Amino acid sequence: MELVNHLNDRLLIAIPKKGRLYEKCSKILKDSDIYFKKNPRLDIALGTNLPIAIIFLRAADIPTFVNNGKCILGITGVDEVQECEQNDQISLAMDLNFGNCKLQVQIPENSETIHTVEDLIGKTIVTSFVNLTKQYFMKLENCTDVSQLKTKVLYVGGSVEASCALGVADGIVDLVESGETMRACGLKAIETLLSTSAHLIENEEKIKELSEDLQKLTKVIKSRIQGVLTAQKYVYCNYNAPQENLPELLKITPGRRAPTISKIDDEGWVAVSAMIERKRKGDIMDDLVSNGASDIMVFEISNCRV
Numbered sequence: 001m002e003l004v005n006h007l008n009d010r011l012l013i014a015i016p017k018k019g020r021l022y023e024k025c026s027k028i029l030k031d032s033d034i035y036f037k038k039n040p041r042l043d044i045a046l047g048t049n050l051p052i053a054i055i056f057l058r059a060a061d062i063p064t065f066v067n068n069g070k071c072i073l074g075i076t077g078v079d080e081v082q083e084c085e086q087n088d089q090i091s092l093a094m095d096l097n098f099g100n101c102k103l104q105v106q107i108p109e110n111s112e113t114i115h116t117v118e119d120l121i122g123k124t125i126v127t128s129f130v131n132l133t134k135q136y137f138m139k140l141e142n143c144t145d146v147s148q149l150k151t152k153v154l155y156v157g158g159s160v161e162a163s164c165a166l167g168v169a170d171g172i173v174d175l176v177e178s179g180e181t182m183r184a185c186g187l188k189a190i191e192t193l194l195s196t197s198a199h200l201i202e203n204e205e206k207i208k209e210l211s212e213d214l215q216k217l218t219k220v221i222k223s224r225i226q227g228v229l230t231a232q233k234y235v236y237c238n239y240n241a242p243q244e245n246l247p248e249l250l251k252i253t254p255g256r257r258a259p260t261i262s263k264i265d266d267e268g269w270v271a272v273s274a275m276i277e278r279k280r281k282g283d284i285m286d287d288l289v290s291n292g293a294s295d296i297m298v299f300e301i302s303n304c305r306v
């Protein structure tokens, strides 16, 4: 394939080719001004504005490619990293704040015989997370060797939730976000093995072996993604205020480093600008009004470096 010849001097970044994380991964790259041109038939896309190549893989395969250093950076769930047998070269570089869910043990809610995880010892569990499930039951059973495990752990690649109703499993270990899927299947959670979210992952040792230019590029990419995350977390708040109220108002909007205070053409009044946390903006605006601020405006930040 001709494309392969263009990969040598590029930084390879693995992202999910489909599934729950695909859209948000594509968006975070676009918001970071990391552009690429993808041929729908190929799982490799060359960057159009940076010397990178995006490698589209199954979310579960991304840790393997980052661990062996072929891809230097990747985006996938922490669950996939922990499930991967060889993950010792992978560092979690950044929590991307999406793909939040929990890996839970679920049992039929009307089961008469199974109520706790201990009741599942010696029974059959179906899961896509065989390694994490075996590790969990080994601890529970107090055994040190997987061959001694009494609980049977079976792999299926999807629709795990159907396994109990089909009589294949006594319990399952699967991801849960809203809980809708498990409720619809008559299942209930009895234990959480892991809370997970999508992360930027990296192979730090392989980064050290890159050319100086590609090492710099790695830093630039991480800084751009961090900028997008910060822009998602904050909004920009502007207001006018009587000078004498400033001490109280600045406690409400201290800014990330410090607020900007500018003179305006109105004796005794100033304009204040500061970044504020998006999730607190309603309370902050209410407090500003109560403390004499006016003309309060809140703006989206589309990107930033702070």
Ligand SMILES: Nc1ncnc2c1ncn2[C@@H]1O[C@H](COP(=O)(O)OP(=O)(O)OP(=O)(O)O)[C@@H](O)[C@H]1O
Pocket (backbone or CB within 6 Å): 016, 018, 019, 020, 021, 058, 059, 060, 076, 077, 078, 079, 080, 099, 100, 101, 157, 158, 175, 176, 177, 178, 196, 197, 198
């Ligand atoms: N319901 C969910 N809510 C939020 N994040 C989820 C959810 N289900 C899965 N994830 C996250 O997305 C990752 C990929 O899961 P997804 O089911 O989309 O994989 P997939 O690419 O369809 O897998 P496969 O190729 O094995 O079918 C999971 O490892 C997890 O980190």
Ligand SMILES: O=P(O)(O)OC[C@H]1O[C@H](OP(=O)(O)OP(=O)(O)O)[C@H](O)[C@@H]1O
Pocket (backbone or CB within 6 Å): 020, 157, 158, 159, 160, 161, 174, 175, 176, 177, 178, 179, 180, 181, 182
């Ligand atoms: O708690 P909820 O919001 O309902 O989400 C949970 C569901 O999402 C995941 O499956 P997905 O839909 O990705 O498909 P899959 O079963 O083929 O893995 C997971 O395996 C559950 O089935």
